[in-house]
Every structure is written in structure tokens, then in C-alpha cells.
Amino acid sequence: MNAVMQSLSRGAWWSLVRPFRPQFIQMTWLSLLTNVLMLVPTLYMLQLYDRVMLSRSTLTLVAVTMLAAGLLLLMAGADWLRSLYAIKTGVQFDLTYGKQVFAAVFDPHHVQRQPPAQALQQLNAVRQFMTGQGLFAMLDIPWSVVYIAVLFTLHPLLGGTAIVFCLIQCGVAVWNQRVVAAPALQAQVARQMTDYFIQQKVRHLQTSHVLGMSQTLRQRWQALLSEQAQAEHTWLAASDRSQFVNKWVRYTMQSLMLAVAAWLTIQGQLSLGSMIASNVLIARALQPFDVIVHSWRQWLQANAAASELQALLNLGRIAVDPKPAQALARPYTLILENLGVELQSRRILHALNLTIAPGRVLCVMGPSGSGKSTLARLLVGVVPHSGAYYINQLAINAANARTVLNSVGYLPQQVSLLEGTIAENVARFGALDSPHIIQACQRVGLHEAILRLPQGYDTRLDEQGLPLSGGQRQLLGLARAIYKEPALLVLDEPNASLDEFGEAMLMQLLQAFKQLQTTIVVISHRAGVLKVTDDLLVLKRGEVVHHGPRDAGIVYLNQLNATAPGVATESPCA
Numbered sequence: 171m172n173a174v175m176q177s178l179s180r181g182a183w184w185s186l187v188r189p190f191r192p193q194f195i196q197m198t199w200l201s202l203l204t205n206v207l208m209l210v211p212t213l214y215m216l217q218l219y220d221r222v223m224l225s226r227s228t229l230t231l232v233a234v235t236m237l238a239a240g241l242l243l244l245m246a247g248a249d250w251l252r253s254l255y256a257i258k259t260g261v262q263f264d265l266t267y268g269k270q271v272f273a274a275v276f277d278p279h280h281v282q283r284q285p286p287a288q289a290l291q292q293l294n295a296v297r298q299f300m301t302g303q304g305l306f307a308m309l310d311i312p313w314s315v316v317y318i319a320v321l322f323t324l325h326p327l328l329g330g331t332a333i334v335f336c337l338i339q340c341g342v343a344v345w346n347q348r349v350v351a352a353p354a355l356q357a358q359v360a361r362q363m364t365d366y367f368i369q370q371k372v373r374h375l376q377t378s379h380v381l382g383m384s385q386t387l388r389q390r391w392q393a394l395l396s397e398q399a400q401a402e403h404t405w406l407a408a409s410d411r412s413q414f415v416n417k418w419v420r421y422t423m424q425s426l427m428l429a430v431a432a433w434l435t436i437q438g439q440l441s442l443g444s445m446i447a448s449n450v451l452i453a454r455a456l457q458p459f460d461v462i463v464h465s466w467r468q469w470l471q472a473n474a475a476a477s478e479l480q481a482l483l484n485l486g487r488i489a490v491d492p493k494p495a496q497a498l499a500r501p502y503t504l505i506l507e508n509l510g511v512e513l514q515s516r517r518i519l520h521a522l523n524l525t526i527a528p529g530r531v532l533c534v535m536g537p538s539g540s541g542k543s544t545l546a547r548l549l550v551g552v553v554p555h556s557g558a559y560y561i562n563q564l565a566i567n568a569a570n571a572r573t574v575l576n577s578v579g580y581l582p583q584q585v586s587l588l589e590g591t592i593a594e595n596v597a598r599f600g601a602l603d604s605p606h607i608i609q610a611c612q613r614v615g616l617h618e619a620i621l622r623l624p625q626g627y628d629t630r631l632d633e634q635g636l637p638l639s640g641g642q643r644q645l646l647g648l649a650r651a652i653y654k655e656p657a658l659l660v661l662d663e664p665n666a667s668l669d670e671f672g673e674a675m676l677m678q679l680l681q682a683f684k685q686l687q688t689t690i691v692v693i694s695h696r697a698g699v700l701k702v703t704d705d706l707l708v709l710k711r712g713e714v715v716h717h718g719p720r721d722a723g724i725v726y727l728n729q730l731n732a733t734a735p736g737v738a739t740e741s742p743c744a
């Protein structure tokens with residue numbers, strides 16, 4: 171919690187809103203107009219008491235009233251225009267930062283400091299403050315000076331008293347910030363932690379229930395909830411206390427101002443009209459401070475959100491709109507030179523030197539945790555590395571992988587289907603190219619099963635891939651990988667959930683893609699894949715312990731299994 175609070179930097183808010191300076195300047199001008207025109211009711215009142223009442227002229231009354239009504243209409247127009255500008259600026263803010271936040275949240279090379287939904291909520295918090303009353307109050311503060319100047323023209327004592335009252339109101343605002351800031355942030359962080367806990371755990375509802383974890387999870391959640399309730403109670407109590415003090419100070423000051431004006435009137439130094447006008451003027455002068463005190467909570471949230479957002483945007487230094495993919499000519503030859511991968515300060519892959527040729531199937535085997543999946547992710551460009559990785563002599567790195575790898579099919583170990591229709595998932599959420607979608611599903615033997623679903627290819631999947639079975643989800647992941655015949659196909663445990671028919675289909679598929687000169691890398695614990703394998707790579711603790719043609723590899727694996735069982739779960743010769 172402390173870390174989050176320490177990360178707050180004062181400059182974050184301004185650096186986020188700085189691009190919108192022109193709009194703020196326009197709003198400031200409109201604020202000037204609104205605030206100057208807000209003097210109209212006061213001046214009107216003065217005219218009525220000090221001129222119309224004395225002259226008893228109906229014509230003057232009508233003329234002054236019409237002038238005041240016209241000016242008030244202008245004031246309402248300026249205020250309305252200011253609100254419109256604020257709304258427009260909010261939309262521009264969303265358009266400017268929305269894309270960047272999305273890109274940063276979806277950048278696989280950065281460890282996320284927060285869940286995606288939270289980043290978007292933070293964007294909302296900053297935008298809401300930018301377009302709300304709190305910001306207008308800040309723009310109005312300089313015009314309090316104008317009201318004080320008018321009070322000075324009525325009587326220097328009134329002006330002096332107003333300055334003292336404004337300073338007191340500022341003091342209350344600063345005290346308010348001191349009292350409320352820390353509990354507000356603690357409450358916000360506590361709420362985020364509770365929400366995050368629920369979001370994460372509810373995904374595995376059934377497993378938690380069956381394994382008897384529900385009760386322990388509930389206890390943990392209750393502990394978090396009670397922390398949140400405690401933090402919110404502290405915050406709301408501090409906030410209510412400060413609002414009460416603020417209200418008391420404000421009303422007392424307004425009454426005192428009236429008392430000073432009344433005393434000056436008794437002394438014959440002030441007219442009756444000026445006495446009433448002074449009460450209106452001090453209310454106007456203090457109003458922005460009052461709104462700021464009330465909006466303090468919102469301001470703190472927006473400021474904290476701005477700091478978190480800025481940190482996120484600095485992390486995600488990736489192109490928001492990547493350049494179109496460079497056309498890498500098929501087929502792909504992959505070359506890894508002295509390539510290493512380090513994740514969270516641990517060496518996962520060591521000095522790999524490999525050439526992976528097209529039109530051949532490379533099978534990667536090795537014990538659990540030996541780095542197979544990391545190698546797969548590296549080949550599809552989502553893992554930063556040292557050393558060199560080339561495709562057809564073009565160097566691939568974490569920064570350019572997205573724009574360079576234009577034809578990749580990847581099936582991760584956890585299939586990771588997205589919420590959406592079957593067709594959308596196969597087409598990778600791009601334009602729905604029905605012939606290719608159907609072709610991919612036919613190739614993996616899923617087409618008939620999809621047609622048997624009431625809504626066929628339009629069946630919606632949830633984020634766990636339901637209503638498809640485990641094997642069907644894996645086949646759908648495979649269909650998504652082979653969609654539009656990629657030049658590079660990386661399959662991580664593609665047969666883990668497949669029955670013998672599924673496995674036979676997979677062999678046929680790999681044969682077919684070999685004919686298309688596809689570069690194929692398959693990670694598997696199961697020996698079945700070896701039937702279509704050309705080359706075998708064996709990893710152990712992140713190092714290549716064997717790389718070469720399949721048959722020599724099988725001899726090596728058999729020897730290894732005899733001395734250290736478990737390199738391949740099944741015996742390759744079985």
C-alpha cells in the first residue's frame with residue numbers, strides 16, 4: 171500500500187493534461203467572462219437600492235432590469251460554452267490516452283502493475299475531474315480577486331476583511347487535504363485490492379468449490395473486506411469532519427462580513443445597497459474555495475489515478491499504431507545465435523545456437539521447467555532476449571516483433587480463447603473471412619461439431635472457452651493457429667487434450683503444412699508427434715542437450731530415459 175502511495179508524483183497530473191493547454195486557455199477566458207458577469211446581480215442590486223429607490227423612476231428600473239437580464243443571458247451562455255468545452259476536452263483526452271493505455275496494458279513485455287480494468291477506471295477518474303465542477307472552481311479562483319477588488323471599492327475595511335476570510339478558507343482547504351489525503355488513498359487501494367481478489371478468484375469458482383477452497387477464500391476475502399471497511403470508515407469520518415468544519419467556518423465568515431458591513435452602515439460610511447451587495451460578493455469570493463473543499467476527494471482520486479496512469483504509460487513504450495508488418499518472404503528460416511532469456515533475474519534459456527529450417531517439423535522435448543514454452547514464446551516474439559534471433563536474415567527483437575512477424579500461428583500451452591464467437595476466435599477478431607475460418611476448422615476436424623451447436627460458428631464462448639469441451643477448445647486454438655496458413659507454426663503441447671482421433675488428425679495436419687513449406691515447431695511430452703518429426707531438440711535446464719535428426723534423437727532419448735526417466739513422459743519407442 172505504501173509503495174503505491176509513495177509512487178504518487180506531483181507532476182503526473184500536469185504532464186497528462188498539458189497537451190490540452192489550448193482548451194484550458196479557452197475555458198479560462200470563458201471563466202473570466204462568466205465571473206465578471208456574475209457581478210451583474212450585485213451591481214443591479216446597488217442600482218435598485220441606491221438609484222431607483224431614490225429617484226423612484228420606473229423608466230430607470232425598466233432600463234436597468236433589461237440590461238441586467240441581457241448580461242445574465244450572456245453569462246449563462248458563457249457558462250454553457252465552458253461546459254461544452256470541458257466535455258469536448260474530455261472526449262479528446264479519452265481519444266488521446268485511451269489508445270496508449272490499451273497498448274500499455276496489452277504489451278506482453280512489461281510486467282503489469284495493475285489489472286487492465288483498473289487502468290481504464292483511472293483514465294475515467296482523471297477525465298471526470300477534468301470535466302467536472304472541481305476544475306471550474308480552480309479556474310474561478312483567480313476571479314475571487316475581482317470580487318475582493320469590488321469590495322475594496324465599496325470600503326477598504328470590507329476588502330481587507332475579505333482577504334483575511336479567503337486566507338482562512340485556504341487554510342481550511344490545506345488542513346482538509348492533510349486530514350483527508352492519506353485515508354482517501356488507503357481506502358482507494360483497499361477497495362482495488364478487494365475487487366481484484368474477487369475478479370481473479372471467481373474465475374476458478376468450480377475448482378475452488380470442489381477442492382474445498384471456498385471457505386478459506388471467503389475468510390481471506392472477509393479479511394480484505396474488513397480492511398476496506400475500516401479504511402473507508404476512517405476516510406469518510408475524516409472527510410465528514412473536515413466538511414463540517416468547512417461549513418461552519420464559511421457561514422460564520424459570511425455572517426461576520428454582514429456584521430462588519432452593518433457596522434459601517436450605522437457609522438454612515440456605507441449605503442444600504444452596498445451592505446447587501448457586500449454579503450453577495452463575499453459569498454462569490456469564497457465559493458470557488460468551497461467547491462474545491464467539496465471536490466477534494468475527487469481531486470485526490472484523479473491525482474492518484476494520474477500518477478498510476480503515467481507510470482503505466484512510461485512502462486508501455488510501444489508503438490500505439492504499429493507500422494504495417496514488413497513483408498517477410500515465405501518460407502521462414504529461423505536462426506538463433508548465442509541466444510539467452512532471463513526472466514525476473516533468472517536465466518531461463520542459455521546460449522542457444524540453432525537453425526530451424528522450413529518444411530520440416532522440429533519437436534522440442536525436455537523435462538518440466540526446462541524452458542520449452544519459453545522457447546516457443548521467444549520464437550513468436552513475446553519474450554525479450556540477449557543474443558540474436560533472425561528470420562530470413564532479419565533481426566527480430568521484442569520491439570519490432572509485432573511489426574515484423576507478419577505470418578505466425580501460435581497455440582499456447584493454455585489455449586486462451588477470448589470471450590466472443592467461435593468465428594471471431596478463429597479469425598483472431600479480425601475481419602471474418604468465412605471460407606478460411608471453415609477451412610481451418612475442417613482441417614482440425616472441428617467443423618461438424620461446430621455445426622451441431624445451435625448457433626454454429628456464431629456460438630459465443632465465455633472467457634474459459636465454454637460451452638466447448640477441453641479437447642474442442644484445444645482444437646479451436648489449433649484452428650486459430652493455422653488460420654490463413656501461416657509461414658511459422660509454433661504449437662505448445664497441441665495434443666495434450668486430444669484423443670487418438672485428434673492425434674491422428676494432428677499428424678495429418680503437420681504433414682500437410684510441411685508440404686506448404688511451413689516452419690513448424692511442436693512442443694510435446696507425448697511420443698506420438700515423433701512420427702511426423704524431422705528434427706528433435708532436447709532441452710534440460712534451459713540448455714540444448716541434443717539437437718539433430720529424429721532417429722538419432724530417439725536413441726539419445728531412450729538412453730536418457732533409461733538413466734533419468736521423465737525427459738519424455740512416454741517412451742519415444744513405445
Ligand SMILES: Nc1ncnc2c1ncn2[C@@H]1O[C@H](COP(=O)(O)OP(=O)(O)OP(=O)(O)O)[C@@H](O)[C@H]1O
Nearest residue numbers: 513514518536537538539540541542543544545583
Ligand atoms: N514469466 C516468467 N517469469 C519468471 N519465470 C518464468 C516465467 N515463465 C517461465 N518461467 C520459468 O522458466 C522456467 C521454464 O518454464 P517453461 O514454462 O518454459 O518450462 P517448460 O519446459 O515449458 O515446462 P512444462 O513442460 O512444465 O510446460 C521455469 O522454471 C519457470 O518457472
